[in-house]
Amino acid sequence: MTADATFWDRIADRYAARPVKNMTAYEQTLERTRAYLRDTDTVLELGCGTGTTALRLAGDAGQITATDIAPRMIAIARGKIAAQGADNVAAEVATAHDAPVPARGYDAVLGFNYLHLLPDMEETLARVHAMLRPGGLFISKTVCLGAAPHLRALIWVMQRLGKAPHVRFLDVATLEAAIAAQGFEIVETGDYPARPVSRFVVARKAEARG
Numbered sequence: 415m416t417a418d419a420t421f422w423d424r425i426a427d428r429y430a431a432r433p434v435k436n437m438t439a440y441e442q443t444l445e446r447t448r449a450y451l452r453d454t455d456t457v458l459e460l461g462c463g464t465g466t467t468a469l470r471l472a473g474d475a476g477q478i479t480a481t482d483i484a485p486r487m488i489a490i491a492r493g494k495i496a497a498q499g500a501d502n503v504a505a506e507v508a509t510a511h512d513a514p515v516p517a518r519g520y521d522a523v524l525g526f527n528y529l530h531l532l533p534d535m536e537e538t539l540a541r542v543h544a545m546l547r548p549g550g551l552f553i554s555k556t557v558c559l560g561a562a563p564h565l566r567a568l569i570w571v572m573q574r575l576g577k578a579p580h581v582r583f584l585d586v587a588t589l590e591a592a593i594a595a596q597g598f599e600i601v602e603t604g605d606y607p608a609r610p611v612s613r614f615v616v617a618r619k620a621e622a623r624g
């Protein structure tokens with residue numbers, strides 16, 4: 415496993431036990447996401463953690479494949495899926511680079527609290543674009559910490575101690591430019607919450623021409 419996969423695996427049980435930090439922002443994120451999903455959609459979630467969001471959206475999609483790099487996160491997600499009897503949700507250990515892709519592509523790919531953790535965000539965005547059908551949606555929410563020199567120094571120390579994963583200090587303009595650079599049209603944005611900015615972005619892959 416990569417160092418990041420090991421980190422997230424180790425903290426999975428603690429992560430599962432932690433309550434959602436900002437419930438209002440979480441519910442807004444779910445509500446805006448639901449507005450774009452249809453009950454026939456085939457959906458991939460990347461960086462799903464313990465599957466909470468996939469389960470909350472299960473009634474709004476046809477099929478959801480929830481994926482995460484950390485096996486322990488997926489083990490917990492599978493337990494929750496079985497407990498809820500959500501037969502249209504599956505959980506798999508995978509990243510954007512090895513997730514299964516249906517022949518016609520996904521209708522939607524979701525990535526919440528995920529993009530800022532990637533050492534290869536641009537390559538991942540290119541991969542997400544390739545996995546979507548024409549007209550498909552990439553729906554994400556990403557904390558944008560800006561320059562934040564003190565926090566950056568603190569995280570640097572914690573990373574050296576194995577107590578923090580890779581974290582990218584993004585700003586909103588950089589995030590949105592990186593998404594648009596892959597050929598997406600950004601169709602909706604929001605800040606849930608506004609501080610620190612957690613940028614909700616709905617991005618559409620262009621329809622096929624002709």
Ligand SMILES: C[S@@+](CC[C@H](N)C(=O)[O-])C[C@H]1O[C@@H](n2cnc3c(N)ncnc32)[C@H](O)[C@@H]1O
Pocket residue numbers: 418422423460461462463464467481482483484487508509510525526527528531532
């Ligand atoms: C902050 S948690 C967010 C979990 C969930 N999406 C949520 O909003 O609660 C980040 C998740 O991303 C996963 N992750 C980190 N790097 C990843 C990668 N390269 N590919 C897939 N998942 C990754 C971690 O294992 C962790 O479960």
